[in-house]
Amino acid sequence: MKTENAPVIEVEAIVSRFGAQTVHDGVSFTVERGTLVGLIGGSGTGKSVLLREIIGLQRPTAGRVRLFGTDMWHAPANELDAVRRRFGMLFQDGALFSSLTVAQNVAVPLREHTHLSSATVDALVALRLQQAGLPADAGAKMPSELSGGMRKRAAIARAIALEPEVLFLDEPTSGLDPITARGFDRLVRSLVDDLGLTVFLVTHDLDTLLGVVDRLLVLARGRVLADGTVKEVMAVDDAWIREYFSVRRIDSDGS
Amino acid sequence: MSDTRWFAVQTDAERTTLRLAGAWRLQHLAEIEAALAGLRLPTPVAVDGSALTSIDSAAALVLLRALQGTQSAEDSAAWLGFSAANGRIVEKVRAHLGATSAAGPPRRPGALAVLGRKASALADLLGGHLNFFGATLAAFGDALIQPRRLRLRELTVQLDQTGLTAIPVVALVTMLIGIVITYLLGLQAEKYGANIFVVDGVGIGATREFAPIIVAVIVAGRSGAAFTAQLGSMRLTEETDAIRTLGLSPMQVLVVPRVLALMIVLPLLVFVGDVMSLVGAMAIAGPMLDVTPSAFMARLHEALPVRHVFVGLAKAPVFALVIAVIGARMGMTVGRDTRALGIATTSTVVQSIVAVILLDAVFAVLMQALDI
Numbered sequence: 270m271k272t273e274n275a276p277v278i279e280v281e282a283i284v285s286r287f288g289a290q291t292v293h294d295g296v297s298f299t300v301e302r303g304t305l306v307g308l309i310g311g312s313g314t315g316k317s318v319l320l321r322e323i324i325g326l327q328r329p330t331a332g333r334v335r336l337f338g339t340d341m342w343h344a345p346a347n348e349l350d351a352v353r354r355r356f357g358m359l360f361q362d363g364a365l366f367s368s369l370t371v372a373q374n375v376a377v378p379l380r381e382h383t384h385l386s387s388a389t390v391d392a393l394v395a396l397r398l399q400q401a402g403l404p405a406d407a408g409a410k411m412p413s414e415l416s417g418g419m420r421k422r423a424a425i426a427r428a429i430a431l432e433p434e435v436l437f438l439d440e441p442t443s444g445l446d447p448i449t450a451r452g453f454d455r456l457v458r459s460l461v462d463d464l465g466l467t468v469f470l471v472t473h474d475l476d477t478l479l480g481v482v483d484r485l486l487v488l489a490r491g492r493v494l495a496d497g498t499v500k501e502v503m504a505v506d507d508a509w510i511r512e513y514f515s516v517r518r519i520d521s522d523g524s
Numbered sequence: 525m526s527d528t529r530w531f532a533v534q535t536d537a538e539r540t541t542l543r544l545a546g547a548w549r550l551q552h553l554a555e556i557e558a559a560l561a562g563l564r565l566p567t568p569v570a571v572d573g574s575a576l577t578s579i580d581s582a583a584a585l586v587l588l589r590a591l592q593g594t595q596s597a598e599d600s601a602a603w604l605g606f607s608a609a610n611g612r613i614v615e616k617v618r619a620h621l622g623a624t625s626a627a628g629p630p631r632r633p634g635a636l637a638v639l640g641r642k643a644s645a646l647a648d649l650l651g652g653h654l655n656f657f658g659a660t661l662a663a664f665g666d667a668l669i670q671p672r673r674l675r676l677r678e679l680t681v682q683l684d685q686t687g688l689t690a691i692p693v694v695a696l697v698t699m700l701i702g703i704v705i706t707y708l709l710g711l712q713a714e715k716y717g718a719n720i721f722v723v724d725g726v727g728i729g730a731t732r733e734f735a736p737i738i739v740a741v742i743v744a745g746r747s748g749a750a751f752t753a754q755l756g757s758m759r760l761t762e763e764t765d766a767i768r769t770l771g772l773s774p775m776q777v778l779v780v781p782r783v784l785a786l787m788i789v790l791p792l793l794v795f796v797g798d799v800m801s802l803v804g805a806m807a808i809a810g811p812m813l814d815v816t817p818s819a820f821m822a823r824l825h826e827a828l829p830v831r832h833v834f835v836g837l838a839k840a841p842v843f844a845l846v847i848a849v850i851g852a853r854m855g856m857t858v859g860r861d862t863r864a865l866g867i868a869t870t871s872t873v874v875q876s877i878v879a880v881i882l883l884d885a886v887f888a889v890l891m892q893a894l895d896i
Contacts (some may be wrong), residue, residue, distance in 0.1 A: 302822060354551075367863035384554040389586060396585050399620045413861035432550040432580040463616055465609055 277302050277336060277435050283332035284368065292318055293329070294491030300328060300484075301326050303435070305461045305468045307478050310488030311509065316471045319488065322470075324358055325349065334387055346395055354382060356435040357428030363420040365412040371398070371423045372408030378430045388425070393430070400464075401426035402456050418449035422456070429460065436460065438470035442477055450474060454481045475516070527558045540565060541604075545575040548583035554584060560590040573614075574605030584617040592621075657851040660783055663775040675781050679750035682785030686747040690789075691796055693746070694739055696799035701734055702726065702804030710813045719813040720823055726805040727828035735797035736836045737884055740843040743875035744791060751782055752872040755855025756865040764856070774856065783848040789846035791837050798833060835896060839887055846883060847876040 276299035285293040292315035300306050310316050321327040323334050323449040325341040334341045339352045365374050375394045379385065385393070398408055401422040412420060421441060428436060441457065442450035460466045472478065478485060478499055485502045487495040487510060495505040503514050530552075531890045532543045542565065548556060571592070573579070577586075606614065633641070667674045709722045755778060759763050802824070809815040815823075851872050858868040 367861060383550065385557060389553075389557060389589070392585055392589060393582055396581060396617065396620055400581065400616075414857065415861065432582055463612055465613075 276300055277337055279335040281333040284330045286330045290489055293359035296493055298471060298486055298493055302467050302485045303465055308471045308486045314488045316488055317439060320437055320471055324437055354431055355433055355439050357433035357443060359424050359428050359438045361439045365424055367412050371410055375426045397426040397430055418445050432480045435467045440472055441470055442474045482521035530556050530559055539570055541570045541572050543572045547577045548579040550580055550582045553583055557586050570602045570604055572604045573610055576610055577612045577615055581613050581617050584614045588617055588621055594861055597652055653853055657849050659775055660779055660849055663780050673776055675777055678781040679785055682781050683789060686786050687789035690746055690793060694742055694793050694796055695800045698738055699800040700802035701738055701760055702730055702801030703808045706805040706808050719815055723820055723823040724827040727824050728832050730801040731798045731836045732832040735801050736794050736839045739794045739797045740880045741877055744847045745873050748847045748872050748876045749869050751851030752855040752869045755852060756858035756868055759858055779852045786844040786848040787841045790842040794837055794840040843880050845881045850876045
């Protein structure tokens, strides 16, 4: 742990090419500790690719990614392992292990990476389920028995099992009804406020952006087009951003 | 006495104070847990968090569990000097512990209950198969009355996938079986100088029993499993529902062509198996038993009445029907998750192989009784 104020995510001049197609052409930004950052962009602008590059699943063509000051593409394996324990990732469909119950899913990282007693692990699993907003009896269910919203909550419980400092979310509210989605937004916000997590999420959900996000990054034409609070981004003069927020402009004008 | 790098205990006139220190985080939690286990605190206790650099919710949980039963666990006034962030985390975890009454572990069902459940699951499975078999027959009836309903294109695709592409593996395996049977029979027959009678054994054994069984087992593993996987994944992606909403019948579109294709193809494959096992037998009979190919053929004409071949071929469509119905049924009723699909596919292979062998036994008894 270096200084507490250093940015937790540093992305420098990322370039990603697939064949002749350039998806990112010099993407740079940093994320400070304890903030909830949203990333938006049209389809095909490489939001998910960027996310995978940040957490070290996919190698960028050029550029540098640092998590907690560790270069994700040049650090030795043991250092990377240590970094991986400090962040959690929520995949789009939850990616719960389908042969294990929800409680067993949440217990996997705890049993794998800690030497806690069985009773403590069980108590911790119950705490995680509660922190993720699941009822206590959900732990005994199989992932296939859960609704989409509950599955995402279970996946969150697994992602925060090891007390990560950063949480990455890939379209956390996609496929959820608005009420469930807003509940999920509140959950994410409470993780930031109560547990001091840093959250980086990719989303298409305007309500998520307007409701809970501290800072917004807009990815377009291979670069970061806008960066700031939602209000600041909405004021940026760009055709895509104008169109993106146009629905809400009409709303707020009308009321 | 029980001071560690994580906490110190201080006792004065009024009460005991537990002074926490350092970073109470998950990575050191095993150590902290061990240290707390040796701690015996008198009540009342105050907890001082002023020297605490940070605490996460996992550590707070362990601390609160260690303090459980003491009055300080419930009384927030006994918690001193916590920073705002640390205090909030402890408060959240305390609220969680207060809300959940310790639920006992789920009860394990007894052996009798397990046996009962398995038995009723088996009965359900067989009942479901029978039901599906009936639905398949009804769909066949429909197709007979209105032949235009039969999907010829799908049928040809299935004929190709289950039949033509299976020929190499069927030919290879049955030829090897022919060689092995001849070799084993030959070892015995040689002792009595009865080399030529090996042809009788191989001819009847291969065409009547081995080729049909072996080919059916190969097809069960190949096509039965494929039916379950194909139909099951179509169910996962809601393709079968789309077929139904378009006013078509999944039985007619998906199941009938597969069942029909397999019933056409399996006798043909068994015939390939018959020929190849005899070819294998002939190939090894020459060098091993001094039975030349022409002697082999001549003896085969005398010793192998054609009814044995027909018995073998006649069993094939029945095997095919069972394999196809089990494969299709397991696919059409698979649960809507990927794990269930994997389980169903495995189950199809096991069920259809068991069914084939059971049926073959029934055929053997039946043929014996009928003197065929």
